[in-house]
Amino acid sequence: LQEDLEVLRDEPAITLDGHRIPLWVNTGLLTDALRSLDRGAEGVGLYRTEVPFMMQDRFPSESEQQKIYRQQLEMFAPAPVTMRTLDIGGDKSLTYFPINEANPFLGWRGIRVTLDHPEIFLVQVRAMLKASEGLNNLRIMLPMISSVHEVDEALHLIYRAHAEVIEEGCDVDMPQVGVMIEVPSAVFQIRDLGLRVDFLSVGSNDLTQYLLAVDRNNPRVADLYQAFHPAVLSALKIIAEAAHEVGKPVSVCGELAGNPLGSVLLMAMGYDMLSMNATNLPKVKSVIRGINLEWAQRLLDQVMQIESAHVIAAMVQLALEKEG
Ligand code: PEP
Ligand code: MG
Numbered sequence: 340l341q342e343d344l345e346v347l348r349d350e351p352a353i354t355l356d357g358h359r360i361p362l363w364v365n366t367g368l369l370t371d372a373l374r375s376l377d378r379g380a381e382g383v384g385l386y387r388t389e390v391p392f393m394m395q396d397r398f399p400s401e402s403e404q405q406k407i408y409r410q411q412l413e414m415f416a417p418a419p420v421t422m423r424t425l426d427i428g429g430d431k432s433l434t435y436f437p438i439n440e441a442n443p444f445l446g447w448r449g450i451r452v453t454l455d456h457p458e459i460f461l462v463q464v465r466a467m468l469k470a471s472e473g474l475n476n477l478r479i480m481l482p483m484i485s486s487v488h489e490v491d492e493a494l495h496l497i498y499r500a501h502a503e504v505i506e507e508g509c510d511v512d513m514p515q516v517g518v519m520i521e522v523p524s525a526v527f528q529i530r531d532l533g534l535r536v537d538f539l540s541v542g543s544n545d546l547t548q549y550l551l552a553v554d555r556n557n558p559r560v561a562d563l564y565q566a567f568h569p570a571v572l573s574a575l576k577i578i579a580e581a582a583h584e585v586g587k588p589v590s591v592c593g594e595l596a597g598n599p600l601g602s603v604l605l606m607a608m609g610y611d612m613l614s615m616n617a618t619n620l621p622k623v624k625s626v627i628r629g630i631n632l633e634w635a636q637r638l639l640d641q642v643m644q645i646e647s648a649h650v651i652a653a654m655v656q657l658a659l660e661k662e663g
Contacts, residue, residue, distance in 0.1 A: 348379035352624045358632035360606050362624055363421075363614040365592060367391075372414050375617040379624075383420040384540065384614020385480070385592040386411055388463065389431050397435050398459070404466035408477075416474045421517070421540070421592075421614075422467050424460060424493075425453055426482035430556055444554065449483025454492050464500040468511050477514040480540060485522040487531050494535065521545035521593075526574050529581035539582050540614070543593025543601075547571050565648035566595050572604065572643065572651070579608045590614055599626040600655040606632065607639035630662055 353359045363382040364375040367390030375383070391407050392399065399407070412420050428438055428448030440446040453460040464479065471477035481493050494516060501513050518525070518532050521542030525532060533539060543566065548555040550570055553563045565571070575591070582589035590612035595601035597615025602623045605613060615623060638658050645651050 347621055347624055347628070348377070350379075350624070350628070352627045354606075354627055354630055354632045354635075356631040356633060358606070360610070360627060361612045362620055363590070363592075363612055364617050364620060365614055366411065366617075369410065371617060372411060375620075376414065378617045378620045380415075380418075380617065380620060382418040382612075382614075383411070383415055384590055384612060386420055386422045387426065388422055388424065389426050389433075392425060392427070392433055393431065395435075398433075401462045401466045401469075404463060405470045408467050408470035412471055412474050412476055416476045419476050419478050419515075421478040421480050423480045423482050423519070424450070424463055428452055444548065450481050450489050450493060451483065454489060454496075457496055460493070460496055461500050461503075464497050465504055468501060468504045468514070469509055471514065472509050472511050475512050475514075478517060478538070479514050480517045480519060482519050482542070483522060483545070484518045484520075484532065485524045487528060487535065490518055490532060490535050519592075520578055520589075521549070523549050523574070526578055529578055530585050533582055533585035533587040537587070539578070539587055539589040541575065541578055541589070541591045541593060541610075543571070543575070543591055543595040546574065546593065547595075550574060566598065566601060567648040567651040567655075569643075569646055569648070569651070575605065576608050576643070579605075579610055583609060588612070597623060599623055600652060600659065602626065603630065603635050603655060603659065604639055604642065607635035626659065630659070634662065 351359055352362045361381045363384035364380040365385040366372045366383050367387040426449045427433055429444045438447055467477055484490055497516060515537035517538035517540055518536050519540055519542045544555055547566055551568060553560045555564055579589055588611040591605050591610055592614040596613035597619030599622050602613055642651050
């Protein structure tokens with residue numbers, strides 16, 4: 340099997356009836372990036388910039404960040420690298436920037452922190468832009484967006500950072516900017532969000548947690564954290580349709596995208612790209628290469644009628660086994 344997966348590395352993820360879906364990877368550590376190239380990733384759909392921040396004992400300086408980002412961008416160039424701006428708070432904390440709250444997942448997280456600290460945001464975006472000089476494969480993604488105002492404010496800062504680095508003699512294009520859809524309010528604002536940015540990407544881990552009001556890390560309620568919950572699947576379907584109505588590409592970068600069963604349903608919903616852990620990529624690719632898109636769409640239609648997450652997962656599993 341390992342041999343088969345290696346052979347697959349340079350083959351596209353394409354269904355038997357010719358539908359091609361790009362498979363990208365999620366990275367954080369340098370080792371993730373190395374493994375990704377091994378497995379034939381076509382781009383980086385989510386580079387979690389908080390990972391290098393978590394490995395330091397103070398905020399990395401602009402030039403330190405620039406070096407780290409340059410490495411990522413160079414490794415994948417000319418393939419695109421989607422850098423998410425700092426997503427701390429919730430379960431991700433920095434020892435040198437403690438946040439103590441009763442409800443961290445509902446508190447000061449992601450974009451909320453960086454818009455309150457534009458100096459952190461600006462330094463980070465400037466470092467990303469400078470790192471992309473001569474490569475121009477950078478995409479910037481905003482985490483935990485819950486309203487259009489946050490996007491407007493963030494875009495304003497990104498334009499400012501771009502103007503600053505140009506002023507300093509750096510020759511870089513304005514990167515594509517995208518928004519993560521991971522808060523339920525964003526699901527109902529796809530149109531207005533989509534009109535402001537170049538792409539959308541669903542953070543299904545947080546979206547599931549917030550839709551179901553189930554802490555994604557609490558073992559006591561782990562049974563209730565259901566990636567195939569009918570409400571989660573409905574939300575995912577609504578997002579894909581709404582994004583395409585405003586002509587914007589939409590992907591998924593949460594764990595569901597790297598789950599072979601999930602990947603089949605997401606492809607059937609029309610998602611334009613899936614981004615996952617490098618470990619899952621070969622398996623997802625081999626599943627996609629073994630099915631027809633039309634078959635997956637019929638399966639999705641059936642699945643959307645079912646009321647139980649367990650039955651849905653079992654049904655998809657069975658269908659895939661039958662299909663070979
Ligand atoms: C997500 O929420 O699905 C996601 C991709 O981001 P993270 O897991 O880093 O919160
Ligand atoms: Mg998230």
